[in-house]
Amino acid sequence: MTSLGFLYPGRTAADDYPRMEQLIGSDIRLYLVHADGPGTDATGPVAEDGPGLDVGAVPVPTGSADRLAAVGEELRLSGAEAVVWAGPGFALGPEGAQEQVRALARAAGLPASSTSFGFVHAVREVGARRVAVASVYTPVLTELFTDFLAAAGTEVVSVAHGSADDLVALAAEADHPDAGAVLVPGTAVHTAAEVSVLEERLGKPVLTANQVTVWEGLRLTDRRVNAPGLGALFTREPVVQAPPSR
Template structure:
């Protein structure tokens, strides 16, 4: 049994995780602990506070008791707003507090893009323009070319959590770019787990979503590979051998 631990901010699209657990098979367990988000706002100062060491540490002890093999901070904006170096320090502090390998959704996107052997991506963000721009800058620091960013200007995770299939597909279509090898949808408050194969069929290319790459990152940290076509192309590829 591989046990994966996730620290998830608040309550928006957390039902993606039990859905993905079912799709991964009976030997993978997903343990989700909710962290206190403070102010629900896609605003840089609020997002930095959301991912503070104190807020993350509050959920770590419960995950340790579950016997998790790895932990991922299941929040994109609450990590990349700290910049590349700050997000690395956030992960190091989390690993130290948890006593296990740790990562975050922001780094999960970078690792997943590399896994797919891609260089150019388009971004469909629910965030306001300034926050979406910080995600693009984070990706570029990770060596990824961003062909374009589409932002929706949504201020709260709670509102994003109410989006249904129509809004999701509209964002994906608007954000896609002909030069992009992948489309990235970077908000863990967005329900995507039930729609990834349909999104990929619609766009004719792989799609990486926040909750999807978060779970994939947990498996990567635990040194597990799971073939799960219902979770998209990321879960069907052989690993890329880095030179």
């Protein structure tokens, strides 16, 4: 059995994780720790015990060093083999996001990553060089997300803003003929049950925040599972390297 730990800011879409565990249907266990207390997410107010970063009019939870240290022991006791910060680390910029991951790894004593880096790795996994972004964030926060992707070599060819009430319409508005995938950032958005629907509508891979967060945890543990209900990202065959010539 592989156990993965996730630090999740707030509780808005936390029920995506048990749903994804069911869709994976394997010996995978997803262990969730609420990183900044109840009521915190990337589109709403920061909880009293969860310091955040002011981005425009929206305070964004960043996962303080003290909070990371506090949950380290809990994660170790859970039996987790890797841990992922399920929050908008991209708001800290590439260097800040990397330092956040290093702090998490030190606190938990485990391999660590974040949703932001999960998007970067997942885009490469599905073979997309250009992407579209369907965002429920503010324009300022969306720009920080697209800048983070650009710094990692991913070109964003189109962006649409909207609410999470109709993800199909939002993703369709964001889609672009040159986009090899459509990205839906925001771990506060319920998407576990929507990925396959979105991909059927758009005819291309769709990468959502909670989906890539779990996939990133699996990547850290070198696990690959086949879960069609979670879209193309979870059904791709590993790349087979040609043997060296003799």
